[in-house]
Every structure is written in C-alpha cells, then in structure tokens.
Amino acid sequence: xxxxxxxxxxxxxxETARWQFVEQHARQTAGLYGYRExxxxxxxxxxxxxxxxxxxxxxxxKEMYTFQDRDGASLTxxxxxxxxxxxxxxxxxxxxxxxxxxxxxxxPMFRHERPQAGRLRQFHQFGVEFFGTADPxxxxxxxxxxxxxxxxxxxxxxxxxxxxxxxxxxRPAFKAVLLRFLKERxxxxxxxxxxxxxxxxxxxxxxxxxxxxxxxxxxxxxTDHLSPEARRHFDKVLGGLxxxxxxxxxxxxxxxxxxxxxxxxxxVTSSQLGAQNAVGAGGRYDGLVxxxxxxxxxxxxxxxxxERVTLMxxxxxxxxxxxxxxxxxxxxxGSSAGLTLVEELRALGVSANTDYRATSLKAHLRQADRLRxxxxxxxxxxxxxxxxxxxxxxxxxxxxxxxxxxxxxSIALRYRSDGERAFSR
Ligand code: HAM
Numbered sequence: 458x459x460x461x462x463x464x465x466x467x468x469x470x471x472e473t474a475r476w477q478f479v480e481q482h483a484r485q486t487a488g489l490y491g492y493r494e495x496x497x498x499x500x501x502x503x504x505x506x507x508x509x510x511x512x513x514x515x516x517x518x519k520e521m522y523t524f525q526d527r528d529g530a531s532l533t534x535x536x537x538x539x540x541x542x543x544x545x546x547x548x549x550x551x552x553x554x555x556x557x558x559x560x561x562x563x564x565p566m567f568r569h570e571r572p573q574a575g576r577l578r579q580f581h582q583f584g585v586e587f588f589g590t591a592d593p594x595x596x597x598x599x600x601x602x603x604x605x606x607x608x609x610x611x612x613x614x615x616x617x618x619x620x621x622x623x624x625x626x627x628r629p630a631f632k633a634v635l636l637r638f639l640k641e642r643x644x645x646x647x648x649x650x651x652x653x654x655x656x657x658x659x660x661x662x663x664x665x666x667x668x669x670x671x672x673x674x675x676x677x678x679x680t681d682h683l684s685p686e687a688r689r690h691f692d693k694v695l696g697g698l699x700x701x702x703x704x705x706x707x708x709x710x711x712x713x714x715x716x717x718x719x720x721x722x723x724x725v726t727s728s729q730l731g732a733q734n735a736v737g738a739g740g741r742y743d744g745l746v747x748x749x750x751x752x753x754x755x756x757x758x759x760x761x762x763x764e765r766v767t768l769m770x771x772x773x774x775x776x777x778x779x780x781x782x783x784x785x786x787x788x789x790x791g792s793s794a795g796l797t798l799v800e801e802l803r804a805l806g807v808s809a810n811t812d813y814r815a816t817s818l819k820a821h822l823r824q825a826d827r828l829r830x831x832x833x834x835x836x837x838x839x840x841x842x843x844x845x846x847x848x849x850x851x852x853x854x855x856x857x858x859x860x861x862x863x864x865x866x867s868i869a870l871r872y873r874s875d876g877e878r879a880f881s882r
Pocket of ligand 1: 536537538539568570575576577578580581582584585586714715735736737738739740742757758759760761762763764765
C-alpha cells in the first residue's frame with residue numbers, strides 16, 4: 458500500500474471534535490477582538506517567502522516545499538501565513554479601507570523539518586495580523602488575544618516571553634557588538650552557529666545546542682542597545698500588559714526564526730511540550746509591507762501551532778458532542794418505517810443514526826451502545842402492523858411504546874427536554 462508522507466498526519470474522526478473545538482474557540486476569540494477571517498492561498502510565488510521571511514533563515518534555506526509550475530514559475534507551499542496576508546493586503550489595496558485591517562486565518566502550513574512530537578511537515582496555524590497601527594496598544598491587544606485564546610482553552614504551564622528586537626536602524630550597531638563577542642568564542646560554537654555568524658548572527662542566540670548556550674550565556678542583550686524610541690515602545694507594551702493583567706517574563710535571547718521582525722517579539726511556551734515548547738509566537742513587522750511593494754504600514758501579528766494546542770488540551774476540556782438517536786429497524790415494513798423515521802428525526806434537527814448491516818436486535822443494541830446513543834428506537838414488522846414503536850432509553854434501559862404516527866415529533870420533544878443528557882464528551 459502507499460503510505461502517507463512522513464511528518465504529514467491524518468486527523469482521524471476520534472480527534473476532529475478536539476480540532477473543531479479549538480478552531481471554534483479561535484474564531485470566537487478573534488471575533489471578540491474585532492478580527493475578520495482572511496483565506497489566503499496554500500501556495501504562492503517562491504520569491505514572496507524568500508523576500509519576507511529572509512533568504513538566510515532556516516525556513517527559506519532548508520525547509521520550503523518548492524516546485525516548478527508547468528509554465529516554469531517557482532512556487533512554494535506556504536511555510537507560514539504572514540507573507541501571504543501581507544501580499545493580499547497590498548494586492549487588494551486593503552490600506553485604502555478606513556478601518557484598521559485586523560485579519561485572522563486558520564489552515565495548514567508546510568515546512569520540511571525533522572518530524573517529532575509537536576513538529577510536523579504539514580502543521581496547522583491560527584494566526585492574526587493587525588495592519589496599520591504603530592501604537593504599542595496594538596501590540597498589547599495582539600498579545601492579549603493570544604493569551605486569552607490559549608488560557609481560555611485551559612492549557613497548562615503557559616509562559617509569555619517578551620523581547621524587543623529594536624528598530625531596523627538599531628540592528629547594525631548591535632550586530633557589530635554581538636559579532637565581536639561571538640568572534641572571541643567562535644571555537645566553542647557549533648558549525649551551524651559559526652556559519653550563522655556570517656549570515657545571521659542574531660540567530661546564534663536562539664541555538665539550542667547546550668555548548669552554544671553556555672558560550673553565549675553573557676552575550677550582549679538587544680534590550681541594552683535599543684534606541685530611545687524602541688525603548689519607549691517596549692516599555693509601553695510591557696506597561697500595557699501589566700495594566701490588563703497578562704503575566705510575562707523577559708527573554709533577551711528571544712530572536713525569532715523569521716527576519717521580518719522589528720521591535721516587539723514574543724513567544725508563549727509550555728513546559729509540558731518538551732523540546733518543541735513554543736505554542737505560539739509573533740511580533741511586530743513594521744517594514745514588511747513596504748519591503749514587498751506596499752505603502753509604509755506598521756503591523757503586528759502572531760501564529761499558534763494547533764497540533765501543539767490539541768496535544769496539550771486537557772481531557773476535561775474536550776468538546777461535548779450531540780448523542781444520536783439510534784433507529785433499530787427490522788424486516789420488510791420495519792425497514793421502511795426505520796428509513797423514514799431516521800430521516801424525519803434529522804429534519805427535526807435530532808442527530809439520528811442506524812446500521813443497515815444489523816439484522817438482529819442484539820446487533821442493533823450493540824451498535825447503539827458503541828455510538829453512545831441516547832435512545833434506541835426499535836421498529837420491526839410486528840410493531841408496524843400494530844402501529845407503534847419502542848423507545849429504549851440507553852442510560853436507564855427503560856422502554857416505552859409510542860404510536861408510530863407522529864413518533865418523530867414525540868422523540869424530538871423528548872430529546873430536547875433531555876437537555877444536557879443529549880450531549881456526551
Ligand atoms: P513561527 O514561530 O514560525 O511564526 O510559528 C508559529 C507557531 O507555529 C510556533 O510557535 C509553533 O507552535 C507552530 N509551528 C511552527 N513550525 C511547526 C512545525 N513544523 N510543526 C508544528 N508546529 C509548528 C510564524 O509562523 C509567524 N508567521 C508568526 C507571525 C504572525 N508573526 C507575525 N504574524
């Protein structure tokens with residue numbers, strides 16, 4: 458048989474209820490903050506990602522799924538959503554809209570990474586992008602949305618880490634200071650970091666290799682080299698977070714793996730996640746819209762990895778699902794009555810199910826049990842000839858006869874009056 462691709466997972470029916478619950482919570486939280494959904498394509502021109510994420514990032518250098526279209530154009534499966542959202546913002550002139558553009562998206566992303574728990578090659582993100590506001594209160598709002606989304610799901614051991622990457626103009630001076638520091642310790646760094654010193658020295662601070670971490674323990678901090686403007690922005694963001702009660706800690710090593718960031722950078726981690734501990738992350742990217750050919754537009758956003766969220770979702774927080782009414786039909790006339798009944802129940806908004814393979818009452822009741830049905834409705838030739846059917850409560854095992862005529866309406870009434878019991882976890 459042909460198997461699925463490594464790092465690309467099926468989400469099976471037993472898991473989709475959790476996914477739908479998380480997605481619904483994402484839509485609801487985004488709506489609460491006034492964000493509207495944007496659906497951006499799964500693939501884009503390769504240049505879009507190379508130019509926005511940065512040519513020397515791991516994503517662009519090693520992780521993109523890039524292929525040639527039939528006309529020779531180089532296309533790439535989106536490794537993240539920000540680049541596509543920015544392209545759409547520019548292409549459709551959303552800047553002309555007098556409303557601030559507050560967008561959210563949900564969907565699959567693709568990165569050729571080494572698969573492990575919480576790290577996949579096709580994974581899903583919930584992301585938001587807030588265009589057009591440089592005010593630090595926009596940063597606070599975006600982070601508050603992220604925090605409310607994650608903590609509202611009851612995820613354990615969340616920690617918000619904050620850093621400022623300074624203005625783009627602050628970066629060259631800091632890079633020079635950092636490079637001087639790294640040069641003195643070059644022999645202690647991994648080969649990847651030695652290469653990064655040339656291409657992207659900030660990324661050395663983010664290396665997970667213990668020797669590199671030890672060697673850069675007392676590395677210069679970006680936050681000690683901020684321009685007064687960047688410092689003021691960062692202080693206002695931190696002050697705003699404290700004001701609205703979102704707890705954070707400073708992490709001067711937080712540099713992010715994408716090059717478009719300026720000023721605020723943040724990440725929410727959980728100690729429950731092991732090595733891949735980032736649940737969601739983001740930051741400000743005030744230069745990106747302009748760099749991609751749009752008007753000068755400050756922007757900020759985040760994305761959450763939904764595999765990681767569903768992994769951590771506490772059992773008790775899984776959604777309740779509607780229990781169904783099981784129709785156990787037998788014989789010639791019973792089968793016809795069952796076929797009508799099951800459809801009538803659905804038309805009345807009652808979840809109804811049956812198994813056309815079952816021929817004995819025992820087999821039917823076993824299926825009703827497996828499906829965690831609330832009632833089994835038994836209807837055979839004998840019942841039809843006497844104009845009634847039997848409703849068996851699957852929890853109490855009590856049975857009651859009901860007239861066949863109007864049975865769907867009576868069952869629907871009973872189903873609704875059972876309230877909570879009609880749902881199961
Ligand atoms: P990112 O940090 O690359 O940022 O990804 C955001 C989140 O996506 C991560 O924290 C993680 O939970 C999840 N994630 C990333 N890679 C994988 C993977 N291979 N398998 C499973 N989950 C993964 C961005 O993507 C930016 N676009 C965020 C952003 C939006 N910044 C501004 N706006």
